[in-house]
Amino acid sequence: QVQLVESGGGLVQAGGSLRLSCAASGRTFSNYAMAWFRQAPGKEREFVIGISRTGSTYYANSVKGRFTISRDNAKNTVYLQMNSLKSEDTAVYYCATGAFSYGMSSNSDEYDYWGQGTQVTVSS
Numbered sequence: 001q002v003q004l005v006e007s008g009g010g011l012v013q014a015g016g017s018l019r020l021s022c023a024a025s026g027r028t029f030s031n032y033a034m035a036w037f038r039q040a041p042g043k044e045r046e047f048v049i050g051i052s053r054t055g056s057t058y059y060a061n062s063v064k065g066r067f068t069i070s071r072d073n074a075k076n077t078v079y080l081q082m083n084s085l086k087s088e089d090t091a092v093y094y095c096a097t098g099a100f101s102y103g104m105s106s107n108s109d110e111y112d113y114w115g116q117g118t119q120v121t122v123s124s
Contacts (some may be wrong), residue, residue: 003022004020004114005115006115014122015085018086022079022115026087049067049080050104051071052075056103060115063089066082082120094116097113098110113118
């Protein structure tokens, strides 16, 4: 059974940084794309950032230049480094994994496993 466990969320002031981690188990981590989505209160879940199985990265325009994603296949873990945080980054952040022949998708319906989510709150 595939499991994704996020950690690293919390409360941070605007302009600060946080690093989220997502530890995966249950299938060969390196064969799958990994992504982070987020959902703010009253809003739909949205794609934030992702990394394909080959290491290509994809960003939502709202986080370009501030967020980076990396993966450590030896540790079965993906990381989200968030810098220059803004109040509008406040949301529950979810890790997701999916199988894509090429690249990856920003469509949440195309991901087959999800973590439980971790809260990120940015105070202004």
